[in-house]
Amino acid sequence: MTNADVHTLTGAYVLHALSEDERAVFERHLGACEACTQEVAELAATAGRLGLAVSETPPPELKARVMGRIPNVRQESPLPKQPSRSGGNPARGRRASRWALAACLAAAAGLGGVAVWQHEEARDARAEASAEQRRSAELAAVLGAPDAKAGSARLGGGASATVVVSKSRDKAAFVSSGLAKPPSGKVYQLWFADGDTMRPAGLLDPASRTQAVLLDGPVAKASGMGITVEPAGGSPKPTSAPVALMNFPA
Numbered sequence: 176m177t178n179a180d181v182h183t184l185t186g187a188y189v190l191h192a193l194s195e196d197e198r199a200v201f202e203r204h205l206g207a208c209e210a211c212t213q214e215v216a217e218l219a220a221t222a223g224r225l226g227l228a229v230s231e232t233p234p235p236e237l238k239a240r241v242m243g244r245i246p247n248v249r250q251e252s253p254l255p256k257q258p259s260r261s262g263g264n265p266a267r268g269r270r271a272s273r274w275a276l277a278a279c280l281a282a283a284a285g286l287g288g289v290a291v292w293q294h295e296e297a298r299d300a301r302a303e304a305s306a307e308q309r310r311s312a313e314l315a316a317v318l319g320a321p322d323a324k325a326g327s328a329r330l331g332g333g334a335s336a337t338v339v340v341s342k343s344r345d346k347a348a349f350v351s352s353g354l355a356k357p358p359s360g361k362v363y364q365l366w367f368a369d370g371d372t373m374r375p376a377g378l379l380d381p382a383s384r385t386q387a388v389l390l391d392g393p394v395a396k397a398s399g400m401g402i403t404v405e406p407a408g409g410s411p412k413p414t415s416a417p418v419a420l421m422n423f424p425a
Contacts, residue, residue: 185211189218189352189385202335205327212325216337216350216387217318314389317346324424330354330402331418338400340423345393347376347400347423351386354379357404364405365390366413367397368420373413376400399423 181204187193188201205211317323320341327337334353341347349365357363362381367374367390374397376390390400399422403413 182208182211185214186218189215198333202329205335209325212327212337213318213323213339215352216325216339216348217315310389313346314348314387317341317344317348317389320344326421326424328419328421336402336419336421338421338423340394342394345395347390347394347397349386349388349390349400351379352384354384354386356384357381360407361404362407362409363418364403364409364413366401366403367392367394368399368401369395369397373401375409375411378405378409394423397423 181201184193184197184201188198188205193201201211205215318339320343322343323339323341325337325339327335330336330351330353332353332355334351334355336349336351336354339348339350347367354363363379365376365379365388367376374392376392377388379386379388379402399420401413401417401421402419403415403417405414
């Protein structure tokens, strides 16, 4: 693999699509290439934003308008009578038509009820997604800030991590790949390192091996960050030895 080739592996790396040998080569390269480090951070953030698109909210009066029109929908005029080829019973055909119309109206009413239920479910999902979108926008702003600086490190188990700091925004972002799943009932918690004090900075999703998150709170005077394994929900202070400690790039 040439040096030019390794620069093209950022996307495959974020998606865990590299072989073990390719991954090892790329991670050695990542530690020395600021451009690829930045691109990996941006791609991981983009991957975290996928699926957060929110559908347009229908107007509240839509259901009432649709339900109100159902009883007034007229059946189409019958087609001209054709000579019977099978000698069937005309009365039976009319009964079948009435049953078909009743079934259609019942289905329409049922779909209206399903739509209302789906709308209520979607409303809660949209509220949650809206908060995630705001955080994703803030994350993207930090990663794309003109003064953003990045530093990378290798973590245990073959995982890698990058921290991006923007002094103008007083924010830091953490991007990792290949982080092992924490023990049952535990989570990874991020911390700002303010001298000898560790300040809580948020939790990682225990189900995801690729992370792209904004650290909670301002960078302020913090010189670095740490990661610990904590009980679900997090802790006000670290209760275990750090899994990793990373200095912020100067």
